[in-house]
Structures are given as structure tokens and as C-alpha cells.
Amino acid sequence: MNSQRDIERVLDDWLREGPDAVADRVIDTVADRIEHQSQRPAWHLRWRETHVTTKLKPVAAVVAVVAIVGLIAVLGFASRGNIAAPQPSATPSAAAFACYGDTTGCAGPLAAGEHASTNFLIPLTFTTPDGWVNVRDIRRTYGLESDTRIGAQIEVMGMNAIAEQTKECGPVRKAGVGSTVQDFIDAVQTHPGLVATDPVAVEIQGFQGRSIDFGVATGWDKVCPDDPSNPAVLLLTDTGEPPGRAIGYDREQHVRWTVIDVRGETVIIELVGPAPEDQFASSVEAVQPIIDSFEFGPAG
Numbered sequence: 001m002n003s004q005r006d007i008e009r010v011l012d013d014w015l016r017e018g019p020d021a022v023a024d025r026v027i028d029t030v031a032d033r034i035e036h037q038s039q040r041p042a043w044h045l046r047w048r049e050t051h052v053t054t055k056l057k058p059v060a061a062v063v064a065v066v067a068i069v070g071l072i073a074v075l076g077f078a079s080r081g082n083i084a085a086p087q088p089s090a091t092p093s094a095a096a097f098a099c100y101g102d103t104t105g106c107a108g109p110l111a112a113g114e115h116a117s118t119n120f121l122i123p124l125t126f127t128t129p130d131g132w133v134n135v136r137d138i139r140r141t142y143g144l145e146s147d148t149r150i151g152a153q154i155e156v157m158g159m160n161a162i163a164e165q166t167k168e169c170g171p172v173r174k175a176g177v178g179s180t181v182q183d184f185i186d187a188v189q190t191h192p193g194l195v196a197t198d199p200v201a202v203e204i205q206g207f208q209g210r211s212i213d214f215g216v217a218t219g220w221d222k223v224c225p226d227d228p229s230n231p232a233v234l235l236l237t238d239t240g241e242p243p244g245r246a247i248g249y250d251r252e253q254h255v256r257w258t259v260i261d262v263r264g265e266t267v268i269i270e271l272v273g274p275a276p277e278d279q280f281a282s283s284v285e286a287v288q289p290i291i292d293s294f295e296f297g298p299a300g
Contacts, residue, residue, distance in 0.1 A: 109132075
């Protein structure tokens with residue numbers, strides 16, 4: 001789905017239905033675009049849940065956000081109810097932009113201490129220092145990011161399946177590929193568009209698995225329609241009917257997959273950081289205490 005068209009559609013609705021009817025949707029859409037786009041360093045731009053999406057070009061993103069915020073500030077409409085007298089403009093809080101997509105159960109900014117997932121298919125508890133944000137908590141994915149951007153982005157993913165690299169880059173499962181720990185490691189090691197390290201054996205809370213680091217090869221030239229100038233590898237989808245995620249990576253990212261078997265469910269703990277090896281190593285080191293604190297409970 002094209003991000004620019006999405007914003008244009010919401011603006012069309014705003015003009016057609018009236019600002020009192022759709023102001024909340026305008027704010028939500030802008031917030032979602034901001035979270036996916038302009039405020040994050042390049043290595044955070046990785047496709048996420050529900051559909052493949054690429055970054056807005058920086059100028060377009062700034063123009064779209066300024067235009068919408070300007071309309072809200074100038075017209076001063078309340079977000080609910082009938083059209084009223086102008087309201088004082090306000091800058092949305094960081095919490096308003098904390099969650100991606102379906103935000104049901106997403107906790108947003110986290111205080112230092114122990115936390116637990118709400119919707120992830122395998123109950124997860126962990127401990128964070130101050131400055132971390134829960135950006136997604138749905139059945140197939142639990143996501144964490146540092147609000148200082150110094151640590152690697154963390155996604156804990158279940159219901160995993162290897163994706164087919166189609167021309168449309170949609171969420172299509174690759175036929176004939178299994179879902180064991182070794183199947184996912186093999187998919188990374190044998191992919192012509194990836195350069196990967198040798199996998200190493202790992203253990204988290206007694207659950208066995210393997211870990212592998214990888215990035216996009218310089219010779220890889222396949223692209224997706226939303227970003228035809230940026231070669232990317234589409235690698236992961238899910239087992240839903242129909243699949244609801246399409247995850248890909250570009251050359252600005254370095255990735256670590258830790259793939260473990262949790263009572264028969266293959267779970268991928270994904271760390272995404274900057275492409276330079278020294279920066280990636282630092283970003284992983286910053287989040288390792290969080291990973292070490294992971295505890296998976298029995299599935300509900």
C-alpha cells in the first residue's frame with residue numbers, strides 16, 4: 001500500500017465528511033506514518049505487519065505532516081463531537097505515536113522494570129531499563145524499541161513462514177518450505193540476496209535454537225513497487241489465513257535472527273540495527289540484557 005496515497009485518501013475523507021467526523025483518523029494515520037518513516041534512522045525502515053510498506057521520501061513526509069498539522073492548528077477543531085469554537089492547538093505526546101498498526105494491548109512507553117505481553121501467542125515476560133517502548137503487541141508479534149535509538153529494534157515473532165519474493169512483494173508463503181528452526185536458518189544461509197554468518201547454537205530459558213546474522217548482498221537487485229530504487233530481500237511472512245505480514249530488509253540494515261523452538265512453536269527473536277558491523281555490534285550489546293531476561297510462559 002502506498003503511504004502517500006493513504007494520506008491522500010484520509011485527506012479526501014476529511015474534506016468530504018467534515019473534520020469533526022474524521023479528525024481522530026487523520027491524527028492516527030499521521031502518527032502511523034511518522035512511526036514508520038521520518039523520525040527513525042534509516043536502519044529502522046523495515047517492512048512490518050499487515051502489508052508491505054516503504055518509507056515516504058523525507059520531503060514528502062515533512063510536507064504531508066506539516067500540511068495536516070497546520071490544518072488542525074489553524075482550524076482548531078475538537079477531535080470529537082460537533083464543530084465547535086476553535087480549540088488551542090497542542091503537540092501530540094510521544095505516547096500518541098508509540099504503537100504501530102493494530103494497537104490493541106500495546107503498552108507504549110515502558111518504565112524501568114518487569115513487563116509482560118498481552119496478546120502475543122506465547123506469554124512473554126522481560127525486564128527493561130528506562131527508555132523503552134512497546135510498539136506492537138498482537139498475536140503474531142511483540143515489538144520493542146529504544147526511544148533513544150541506541151539499541152537494536154527487537155521483534156519477537158511467532159506464526160512464522162518464509163516468504164516468496166514476488167514482484168508485488170506481498171505476504172505470500174513460499175511453497176515447500178518447512179517451519180523448523182533449521183528451515184529458517186537454511187532459508188537465510190541459502191538465499192542468493194543475503195550474506196550471512198555461520199549459525200551458532202543458542203539456549204534461551206532452556207529452549208534450544210540457533211542464531212545467525214545477515215545483511216543484503218551488494219549484488220542483489222530485486223526491488224518492491226513502493227521503493228523501486230532500493231533493492232530489498234523479502235524474507236518472512238506468517239501462517240495466518242491469509243498471511244498478514246510481509247517483512248523485508250534492505251542494505252541499510254544488519255539483522256540477527258535467534259530462532260528457537262518454544263514447546264513446538266518456532267519463535268524468531270529479531271534484532272535490527274545499522275549496517276556497519278561495529279555499529280550493529282554496539283546496538284546488539286545494548287539490548288542483550290533485555291534478551292537475557294526473556295521468559296516464555298505456556299501458551300494460552
